[in-house]
Amino acid sequence: xxxxxxxxxxxxxxxxxxxxxxxxxxxxxxxxxxxxxxxxxxxxxxxxxxxxxxxxxxxxxxxxxxxxxxxxxxxxxxxxxxxxxxxxxxxxxxxxxxxxxxxxxxxxxxxxxxxxxxxxxxxxxxxxxxxxxxxxxxxxxxxxxxxxxxxxxxxxxxxxxxxxxxxxxxxxxxxxxxxxxxxxxxxxxxxxxxxxxxxxxxxxxxxxxxxxxxxxxxxxxxxxxxxxxxxxxxxxxxxxxxxxxxxxxxxxxxxxxxxxxxxxxxxxxxxxxxxxxxxxxxxxxxxxxxxxxxxxxxxxxxxxxxxxxx
Numbered sequence: 001x002x003x004x005x006x007x008x009x010x011x012x013x014x015x016x017x018x019x020x021x022x023x024x025x026x027x028x029x030x031x032x033x034x035x036x037x038x039x040x041x042x043x044x045x046x047x048x049x050x051x052x053x054x055x056x057x058x059x060x061x062x063x064x065x066x067x068x069x070x071x072x073x074x075x076x077x078x079x080x081x082x083x084x085x086x087x088x089x090x091x092x093x094x095x096x097x098x099x100x101x102x103x104x105x106x107x108x109x110x111x112x113x114x115x116x117x118x119x120x121x122x123x124x125x126x127x128x129x130x131x132x133x134x135x136x137x138x139x140x141x142x143x144x145x146x147x148x149x150x151x152x153x154x155x156x157x158x159x160x161x162x163x164x165x166x167x168x169x170x171x172x173x174x175x176x177x178x179x180x181x182x183x184x185x186x187x188x189x190x191x192x193x194x195x196x197x198x199x200x201x202x203x204x205x206x207x208x209x210x211x212x213x214x215x216x217x218x219x220x221x222x223x224x225x226x227x228x229x230x231x232x233x234x235x236x237x238x239x240x241x242x243x244x245x246x247x248x249x250x251x252x253x254x255x256x257x258x259x260x261x262x263x264x265x266x267x268x269x270x271x272x273x274x275x276x277x278x279x280x281x282x283x284x285x286x287x288x289x290x291x292x293x294x295x296x297x298x299x300x301x302x303x304x305x306x307x308x309x310x
Contacts, residue, residue: 001164004029004059004068004090006083008043010128011100012074013136015145017043018168020056027057027068029087035060037134047138049169061085067092070161073099073106074124077271080106084113091118096157098147100124102189103271104182107150120158121178122147123185129259143170148178183232187223188242190276193255194293195219195246197267197300200258203251215289216246222287226276229283257297264306269297 001024005016008028020026020043030038035058045052068090075083080101091097091114099106100122110119127140145165149155158174165172175181192203195216199206206212220243224234234242245253257267273294280287300306 001025001069001160003027003070003072003164004064004087005072005074006087007073007075008034008038009074009076010130010136011124011126012072013043013130014045014047014126014128014138014143015074015100015124015168015170016072017045017052017054017056017136018143018170019165020054021052022168024164024168027059029059029061029064029090032060034134041134044133044135045138046135047143048141049138049143064089066090067095069095070164071095071097073097073101073110075101076266077101077103077106077268078266080109084109088113096120096161098122098161100145101271102268103186103275105271105275116150119150120147120161121150121175121182123175123178123181125185129256144173145170146173146175146178146181148175148181150179152177152179180232180235183227183230184234184238186272186276187220187227187234187238189255190272190290191216191219191223191242191246192253193257193272194223194290196254196258197261198289198293198296201254202258203246203248203253207247207249207251213247217243219289219293220246222285222290223276225285226280226283226287226290229285230279261297261300266306267297267301269294269301273297 003026005012006029008030016026038058042053042055071087071090095118097110097119123146125142125144128136128138131137148158154174154176162174206216227234260267273290277290
């Protein structure tokens with residue numbers, strides 16, 4: 001199976017790098033500046049599961065000669081439309097597109113362009129970032145990839161994909177209900193991102209403040225209410241797990257949006273919170289905390305010195 005990984009950032013670079021490490025046929029589609037960096041220094045991963053440096057196969061936009069079997073799509077949501085144009089020549093009649101983006105809007109855009117058969121669902125669970133040297137730094141032990149048909153069930157092609165993704169040093173899981181898993185991750189990302197960005201601190205900082213514990217629980221409840229109204233109520237086991245994470249005293253946990261804010265970087269506010277709030281409004285779900293968090297991020301995004309380029 002020929003794999004094209006779109007983006008060599010903290011998620012795609014990590015999972016694609018691990019797959020290349022064990023001999024899978026992996027090529028990275030990257031921008032010219034990243035390509036030059038990778039050619040000179042290699043794809044470098046710093047991880048509690050073992051560090052890695054390799055020199056993978058690379059292509060840039062315009063250099064794709066034909067279709068791939070799998071496109072692992074891992075870019076920031078605000079660059080998705082540009083990325084679609086870049087990797088479109090790699091999509092053939094049997095190509096599977098596995099997006100590992102935040103939220104759900106990417107499914108609509110990809111389906112509109114390539115048809116519903118081409119698009120499958122995916123969830124990546126990893127805490128990682130790109131440091132100033134361009135290295136992928138994994139900050140926690142978790143490294144899990146789930147994938148499946150959006151319509152549910154385990155198809156023959158998902159079994160084939162599962163066989164390819166196994167044995168690469170991370171947990172790989174073919175899910176019979178990937179859409180539910182994607183919604184639960186959206187609840188997780190939206191509540192964590194909204195809370196830590198609005199409060200300008202980690203979970204430990206928030207729950208240590210008077211009223212912070214209630215605020216955290218209320219943020220989770222708002223996100224869960226939207227998901228439920230859209231036909232995907234989070235499971236009790238997920239809510240218990242996520243609530244424990246969001247209320248843990250002394251926790252250093254923070255969202256990637258909060259880390260991006262601290263760097264003055266562009267954030268995925270509209271894709272993680274904005275789209276969720278559009279769905280809430282259409283179903284008349286009350287979400288005052290989420291709305292405050294989104295306005296806060298819009299103000300930040302307009303502030304002088306904030307990065308606004310793709």
